[in-house]
Amino acid sequence: MQPAIRLSPTDNILVLARSLNAGEEVLIGGVVHAMNTPLGLGHKIAAHKIAAGEKILKYGAPIGSATAEIQPGEHVHLHNMKSDYLPTFTLDEGHEFHKHA
Amino acid sequence: MTHYPPLTNKAVLRSDGRKGIRNVVAVVYLVECAHHVAREVQSAFREQGVHLLGFSGCYPNEYSFRMLRSLCTHPNVGAVLLVSLGCEGFNRKGLLEAIHETGRPADLLVIQQTGGTRSTIQAGRNWVQNAIKELESAPLTSMSMNELVVGTVCGGSDGTSGITANPAIGRAFDRLVTEKASCIFEETGELIGCEQIMVSRAVTPELGEILNDSVAKAARYYSILGHGSFAPGNADGGLTTQEEKSMGAYSKSGSSAISGLIKPGDIPRMGGLYLLDVVPDGDVRFGFPNINDNAEIAELIACGSHVILFATGRGSVVGSAISPVIKVCANPETFRNLPEDMDVNAGRILEGLASLDEVGDEIHHLITRIADGHRTASESLGHQEFVLGYKSFEPIGPTCHPTYQ
Numbered sequence: 001m002q003p004a005i006r007l008s009p010t011d012n013i014l015v016l017a018r019s020l021n022a023g024e025e026v027l028i029g030g031v032v033h034a035m036n037t038p039l040g041l042g043h044k045i046a047a048h049k050i051a052a053g054e055k056i057l058k059y060g061a062p063i064g065s066a067t068a069e070i071q072p073g074e075h076v077h078l079h080n081m082k083s084d085y086l087p088t089f090t091l092d093e094g095h096e097f098h099k100h101a
Numbered sequence: 102m103t104h105y106p107p108l109t110n111k112a113v114l115r116s117d118g119r120k121g122i123r124n125v126v127a128v129v130y131l132v133e134c135a136h137h138v139a140r141e142v143q144s145a146f147r148e149q150g151v152h153l154l155g156f157s158g159c160y161p162n163e164y165s166f167r168m169l170r171s172l173c174t175h176p177n178v179g180a181v182l183l184v185s186l187g188c189e190g191f192n193r194k195g196l197l198e199a200i201h202e203t204g205r206p207a208d209l210l211v212i213q214q215t216g217g218t219r220s221t222i223q224a225g226r227n228w229v230q231n232a233i234k235e236l237e238s239a240p241l242t243s244m245s246m247n248e249l250v251v252g253t254v255c256g257g258s259d260g261t262s263g264i265t266a267n268p269a270i271g272r273a274f275d276r277l278v279t280e281k282a283s284c285i286f287e288e289t290g291e292l293i294g295c296e297q298i299m300v301s302r303a304v305t306p307e308l309g310e311i312l313n314d315s316v317a318k319a320a321r322y323y324s325i326l327g328h329g330s331f332a333p334g335n336a337d338g339g340l341t342t343q344e345e346k347s348m349g350a351y352s353k354s355g356s357s358a359i360s361g362l363i364k365p366g367d368i369p370r371m372g373g374l375y376l377l378d379v380v381p382d383g384d385v386r387f388g389f390p391n392i393n394d395n396a397e398i399a400e401l402i403a404c405g406s407h408v409i410l411f412a413t414g415r416g417s418v419v420g421s422a423i424s425p426v427i428k429v430c431a432n433p434e435t436f437r438n439l440p441e442d443m444d445v446n447a448g449r450i451l452e453g454l455a456s457l458d459e460v461g462d463e464i465h466h467l468i469t470r471i472a473d474g475h476r477t478a479s480e481s482l483g484h485q486e487f488v489l490g491y492k493s494f495e496p497i498g499p500t501c502h503p504t505y506q
Contacts, residue, residue: 005264007264015260015264015339016260016339017451017452018451018452019434040260040337040338040339041259041260041261041339041432041433041434041451042259042260042261042262042264042338042339042340042414042432043260043339044260044339044341056341058345058348059263059348059349059352061294061295061298061344061348062294062344063294063341063342063344063345063348064341064342064344064345076341077336077339077341078336078341081341081342082342083329083341083342083343083344084294084342084344085293085294085320085329085342085343085344086293086320086323086324086328086329086331086342086343087327087328087329088329088331088336088341088342088343089328089331089333090333090336090337091333
């Protein structure tokens with residue numbers, strides 16, 4: 001089974017159907033992309049180049065905006081996208097609460 | 102007379118015409134100060150279907166009274182013992198009267214009038230012992246799908262929840278709605294970003310406006326609090342934003358038309374799909390609308406839910422007092438990690454081993470087995486989590502429930 005699945009034809013991200021190791025290769029739009037870091041099941045990677053400020057589309061619906069230019073196959077997460085509604089909070093190694101706005 | 106698909110022959114008929122799939126004895130503390138005594142009473146009968154619930158606050162609150170009244174007169178509840186300290190603000194006599202009006206065995210023990218901790222525990226245990234005996238002889242009756250209320254919630258969501266467990270629950274909901282069951286989905290704070298899509302599914306334009314307003318209210322409420330309904334574990338599991346989590350959560354509702362908007366304690370009057378508005382009305386008071394998943398489950402049960410479908414990706418282990426919780430696990434890695442705590446492995450969908458429809462049918466079938474008395478994973482592990490806080494609501498108007506006049 002293809003490890004990265006497109007949930008809707010208009011989406012600009014793919015969702016991982018299994019966890020991937022660093023260096024593992026995924027075929028996106030006919031081009032092979034090697035993962036820079038290990039990525040967990042359920043995480044997102046870019047289906048093609050996404051400009052800063054562009055909406056991120058999943059399920060065919062906007063789920064936030066890119067905060068930087070994102071390359072095809074790159075991990076799409078808190079470091080390069082944000083909510084258009086509310087900030088996201090995460091725990092850094094279980095110590096500090098971080099606000100991503 | 103219309104015939105609906107049968108659900109079970111092991112239901113219990115209540116005086117209000119509703120039917121239960123469990124016959125629970127509930128021990129209810131009316132303030133935190135009575136919690137220990139109530140727990141000591143209940144824990145002696147843990148294996149015999151005696152559940153513990155209650156309200157911690159000492160200040161009176163209309164919402165929490167309505168919640169406990171709805172829960173104590175829930176069709177899955179057969180008898181109720183109230184435990185009060187004696188000086189708290191809760192309207193204990195009003196609650197006892199409301200339960201007595203339904204014909205259920207019920208009693209009230211006030212610790213300050215019963216000689217203190219030890220003698221109240223003893224009196225409570227004697228009462229519960231008798232109540233269990235009385236309920237044993239309750240006649241069983243048949244129950245059809247149109248008499249069933251099912252609630253759904255998601256907790257510990259991750260990037261798999263919105264692809265597997267949530268849409269599979271949506272398929273089960275679609276099938277239940279065609280069978281005239283009442284299905285309730287919730288957490289308007291977890292629908293932020295989905296409001297436009299949801300509005301188009303309302304049975305009337307006026308209801309669509311109400312659905313939109315309920316999400317706008319949630320967005321405003323959470324903005325003032327400065328924190329959405331999004332936990333660090335959601336991000337670890339691949340979810341990045343509130344609206345991404347919302348889109349996944351929204352798929353639990355399936356594709357049926359939305360028949361109404363209800364608030365905690367409102368019981369759907371006829372089959373269909375309902376949105377439960379859990380965010381308080383008026384100014385922001387009392388803090389977060391629901392402090393955890395179990396506060397949401399308690400509200401779904403207060404709306405009459407006989408069973409709860411709980412989608413989890415990271416792996417929630419909770420159950421609930423009063424109504425069984427079916428754990429639908431979205432993530433195949435989590436299912437392998439916590440197999441004893443899960444009822445359904447929706448992660449098979451990601452591995453190409455099952456379709457959404459197959460898992461939806463499995464959930465539907467499991468509901469009928471649970472109604473027949475089969476215990477869910479969380480029930481057999483003894484989970485009975487319960488939490489209830491402070492809120493304030495305006496009552497719903499007729500436009501909220503347009504199919505019932």
